[in-house]
Amino acid sequence: MIGCGVKDFAPQKPNAFTIGKLSDLTVYSRKTKEIMVGLNYQEMIFNYLGSKKDYIERMNVSADNAIEVANPMSENYQFVRPSIIPSLLRAEAQSANAIFPHKIFEIGKVAYICPEENTGTRTRQALGFVTAASNANFNSAASEVSSLLYYLDHEYKVVETSDPRFIPGRQAGIMVNGKQVGIFGELHPQVLENWSIQVPCIAGELDLEELM
DSSP states (O other): OTTTOGGGSOOOOOSOOOOOOOOHHHHHHHHHHHHHHHTTOEEOOOOSEEOHIIIIITTTOOSTTOEEOSSOSSGGGOEEOSOSHHHHHHHHHTOTTSOSOEEEEEEEEEEEEOTTSTTSEEEEEEEEEEEEOTTOOHHHHHHHHHHHHHHTTOOOEEEOOOOTTEEEEEEEEEEETTEEEEEEEEEOHHHHHHTTOOSOEEEEEEEHHHHO
């Protein structure tokens, strides 16, 4: 068009009329953000790529379900994040001089290997949160999850889990309509030591698309 000259093309009116609007997931995510802010959390935004050290080794988890980037420019961008919690802990590790408690969250994408999908991977919209405080414990995490799901109008149950990121017996899976949609609990001391975090932390993560 530029080569021929724009003036040589006769203008035409569009023959289709559409109205743009926010997707249902965006609306749901914004509602969730408002609730988290109401619970005194501060929103964070992070990159979706990171290192094996941050996403795998420091979290005491296996790399079996993690998506690795082929030929990465840097090992700092070697993996697609399978969880939001490592991103939040990276921020917390740099915030030791700020006044406690620290309450931060992010709503964003996570991705992991899923053989059930045609592509072999699954990308989901998730909520992750971390609280760092001297009195942070399982009960406070359970209270905040209860408040969040109440305002999202969900009934839920909790089940025992054995996630290596959390202290055994101080963690729980969140069940909605018979499916596990998330997890919360007290972060394992080894995980905190890996991040050089000196105060107790609670954390949680929920699959917002599953909640919808």
